[in-house]
Amino acid sequence: MTTAEGPTAAKSGSAATDKFKSERVTADTSPERLAAIAKDALDALNEVILKHEVSYPEYRVFKQWLIDVGEGGEWPLFLDVFVEHSVEEVLARSRKGTKGSIEGPYYVPGAPELPARCTMPMREEDEKATPLVFSGQVTDLDGNGLGGAEIELWHADEQGYYSQFAPHLPEWNLRGTIITDAEGRYEITTIQPAPYKIPTDGPTGRFIEAQNGHPWRPAHLHLLVSHPGKASITTQLYFKGGEWVDDDVASATKPDLILDPHKGEDGRNRVVYNFALDPED
Ligand code: BEZ
Ligand code: FE
Numbered sequence: 001m002t003t004a005e006g007p008t009a010a011k012s013g014s015a016a017t018d019k020f021k022s023e024r025v026t027a028d029t030s031p032e033r034l035a036a037i038a039k040d041a042l043d044a045l046n047e048v049i050l051k052h053e054v055s056y057p058e059y060r061v062f063k064q065w066l067i068d069v070g071e072g073g074e075w076p077l078f079l080d081v082f083v084e085h086s087v088e089e090v091l092a093r094s095r096k097g098t099k100g101s102i103e104g105p106y107y108v109p110g111a112p113e114l115p116a117r118c119t120m121p122m123r124e125e126d127e128k129a130t131p132l133v134f135s136g137q138v139t140d141l142d143g144n145g146l147g148g149a150e151i152e153l154w155h156a157d158e159q160g161y162y163s164q165f166a167p168h169l170p171e172w173n174l175r176g177t178i179i180t181d182a183e184g185r186y187e188i189t190t191i192q193p194a195p196y197k198i199p200t201d202g203p204t205g206r207f208i209e210a211q212n213g214h215p216w217r218p219a220h221l222h223l224l225v226s227h228p229g230k231a232s233i234t235t236q237l238y239f240k241g242g243e244w245v246d247d248d249v250a251s252a253t254k255p256d257l258i259l260d261p262h263k264g265e266d267g268r269n270r271v272v273y274n275f276a277l278d279p280e281d
Contacts, residue, residue: 012165012199014073016105019164068203076105078204085251088234097141097276101236102252104222106162111152111175120153120190121172127191129158131268132261135187138180138225138275145184146277149227152177155193155220192261192269193219195243198250208249218244218253223275230277237273 029037048054054062069078084102092100112121138149154175156162163173180186198215199205208215218238226232238245238253240260245253261269 012106012161014077014202015165016076017073019108020076020105065203065206072202074199074202074204077199077202078207080105081198081204081250088252094281095231095233095278097231097278098225098233098235098274099254099256100233101254101257102250103224103234104236104250104252106156106165107152107154107222107224107234108164108175109152111154111177112172114176114178114188116179116181116186118176118178118186118188120174120176120188121170122174122191123170127157127174129191129193131189132192133187133189133264133268133270134221134259134273135270136185136272136274138184138186138227138277140230141276141278143276145180145182146227146230147180147182147184149180149184149225149230149275149277150177151180151186151188151275152224152226153188153190154222155190156196158191158194160194160196189268190221192239193221195219213249214244214247215249216244217248217250218242225275225277227277229280231280233275233277 049059069075080102084104088100088102114120138146138151140146152175154162157169157174161169163169163171163175174190176188178186178188196217196219198208198217200208200215205215219242220236220238222234222236224232224234235257236252237257237259240258245258259271259273261271264270
C-alpha cells in the first residue's frame with residue numbers, strides 16, 4: 001500500500017478488497033431464489049446491450065474494464081458507491097427506528113472500547129479540523145434508554161483518509177466502540193470531517209467520468225449501533241448545508257440523517273442525535 005510518494009486514493013480503494021477477503025461471507029439463499037436473481041440480473045444486462053445496440057469493440061472494452069476493476073481491487077469500492085444503497089433500501093422496509101445508510105468499504109470491526117464520555121483516538125498534531133462534540137441517547141422504539149449499547153464510530157480525517165486504508169495513519173485513528181452509560185447516553189468528542197472524494201485514479205474513477213458524474217460524498221460520520229436483543233443499525237450522519245448533501249455520488253443521504261451542529265461557548269461544534277433501535281428480527 002505504501003509508495004515512495006505516500007498513500008493514494010486508489011490504494012485506499014483497493015485495500016478494501018484485502019479487508020473484505022479476510023472475512024468469511026455467507027448468505028442462506030435458497031437455490032431457487034439464487035437462480036431467479038441470477039436470471040433477472042443477466043436479462044437486465046442483455047436488455048441494455050440490445051437497447052443500446054452495443055458493438056463488439058464496446059463489448060471488449062467492457063470486458064477489459066471489468067478485469068481492471070478486479071485487478072485494481074476496486075469491486076468493494078465500486079459496488080458500495082453504486083449498488084449498496086439499494087440493498088440498504090430493502091433492509092429499511094422492515095425497520096421503524098433510526099434510519100440506516102450504507103456501510104461503505106471502510107468499516108473494520110473491533111475498534112478500541114471507549115467509555116460513554118470520551119474522545120476518539122486521533123493524532124495530537126495532525127487532526128486540525130473543527131472539534132465536534134456529539135452526544136445523545138440510544139433507546140428502544142418506546143424511548144427506554146439502552147445502557148451498555150455499543151456505538152461503533154468511524155470516519156475519515158481532514159484529507160479524506162480512513163485509518164487501516166492509508167498506511168500513514170495510526171491503526172485506530174478516528175475509530176472507536178463507545179459503550180453507552182446506564183441510561184443509554186453518550187458524549188463523544190471527535191473532529192468534523194470534510195467531504196470525501198471517491199478515488200478517481202482507478203477504474204471506478206474512469207466509470208464516474210464516463211457517465212459525467214462527480215466523485216464526491218458529503219462529509220459524514222459512520223455508525224453501527226447495537227445492543228443485545230435489538231436489531232443493529234448501520235448508518236451515516238451528514239451536516240446541514242454541507243457540500244454534496246443533496247448530490248451524493250453514493251446516493252446514501254436521507255433527510256433524517258442530517259446533523260445541525262452549533263458552536264458552543266468553547267468554540268467547539270456541538271450536536272445531539274438519538275438512536276432508536278428496532279426489536280431483533
Ligand atoms: C464511504 O466512505 O462512505 C464510502 C466510500 C466509498 C464507497 C462508498 C462509501
Ligand atoms: Fe465514509
